[in-house]
Amino acid sequence: MARFTSLEARIDAAAHGVLARLPRGPLADGAVEFLVFGLKQAWACLFGGLMLGMILVTRLWWPDIGLARYDAWFLVALLIQIGMLAFRLETLSEAKVILIFHVVGTGMELFKTAAGSWIYPEEALFRIGGVPLFSGFMYACVGSYMARIQRIFDIRFSYYPPVWATVLLALAIYINFFSHHFIFDFRWVLFALVGLLYFRSSMHYRVFRFRHRMPMLLAFLLVALFIWIGENIGTWSRAWIYPDQADGWSLVSRSKLGSWYLLMLISVVLVTLVHPPRAYQQNG
Template identity: 65%
Template sequence: MEPLAGVQPVSHTRFAAIRASLEAFEPRPGWRAWVYEFLLFGFKQGWACLFGALLLALLLGTHLFYPAHPPLSRYDFLTLSALAIQIAMLALRLETLEEAKVILAFHMVGTVMELFKTAHGSWEYPEASLLRIGGVPLFSGFMYAAVGSYIARIWRIFDFRFSRYPKPAHTALLAVAIYVNFFAHHWLPDVRIALFAAIALLFARTRIWFRVWRRDRWMPLLLGWFLVALFIWFAENISTFSHAWIYPDQRHGWALVHPGKLGAWYLLMYISFVLVAAVHRPQQHAQAGRAFPTVA
């Protein structure tokens, strides 16, 4: 199959050559091609998760093996390590400068939320550190940045296109309302049910098209956000197990993060997506407005 019209080869990161080589491979038709596409999907997803995966490995590794009384606190080590990973990814051209700008925005937005939420007891960071603002160690912003890094990278790696994507002004207004509600619900009624309804109404017909290998695939964008939010919830359980942060009900021992947190992650996923969309600017798929083929 010929490349999708309008999609230019990606050549601005070191992953581009590897990607081109893998996509040029020709397995036999039939089940072998399906298996290869599935494996290629997993590889690309793993590559897009690189920053988040390294950060998660650091959280768990330092929880299990970090010295009991070190000269450098564990949280400060995590901050410096996350910063080193970010610099290395830029220096080695594993990440673009535009993606780094998105990650910086996530770091700032996330840190503001962390300061507010920890002050109101929503969660806490139980270990001491020097590199912190109030009760929030600086590595916490990198956890939000990991979400931004994933979305920015996956957008490029899978050549995202959309059909029936809403007007950017509408999506931005809803993102602001969601962000405000994260703060305001401590004093005012929590309107997240209305926000979920607004997301569903705005994106009910929106499809995200992506290319794993030779063919364009699609899924409802609402479903895509849920799947990512679910994986973030899994990562959150690993993070709280490693005492990166804890919720009030985990002070006397680890417990599974309440599944209700999935809703909060879904809303955060929406804000994250809109922030990345402001940089990448959603492109319309060639088949937008036509009858949709069977989901593959």
């Protein structure tokens, strides 16, 4: 898997030329690593950041131009996706991941909106049932991020569980998102299985000069937390709302963090189907 697209390689070379001239030392090295980590994370979030920014701007101001906000979001999301490929900000393999997330997410949306878990309160021309088509791109934002960090941070794994086991667990999680409406909610069993599979697993990522290590269970939690924050922004913008927000916005329930935590497992597994996990080597 190539670490950078051609455009990213030029940006990386220019950045290295600047950063390599900075002074060395524990404090300077730490500051540089922190700065580069933030910049790379922002770059990995490019798709999601553009989508979230668009939602925020149109919440604050939207002209009466005969085009629904949801339809505008869908069309702009398509343009963003085409532009990222055309300007080589994204690889074809990442586009495959985004497409998979779009299909998986839209399938969940169709069921969940029919079950009343959340609603889309505005009109849209581009929709399937009660689901505007832009919604699939919100899941695609997660897929884009997960795929991009794999190469931008050159991520390797230690003690990664067998892929077949992670696929079965991801399938069970996805099924539970539907089945808990009819039978017992098995999420606590699923949390336990996630912990059992990944408690030894770590991701090793390169920022600038050094490799760093993070337990995968912690990485899942941190990403879930940021998605939950993004979800609060989305519901405040009335991109979608939960039943308890029909009469006015309120903070999204913290219990949703658990749902996003489990979604992280599905996300990671879907990405590994396109980018198989690479083992960490001490000198790699």
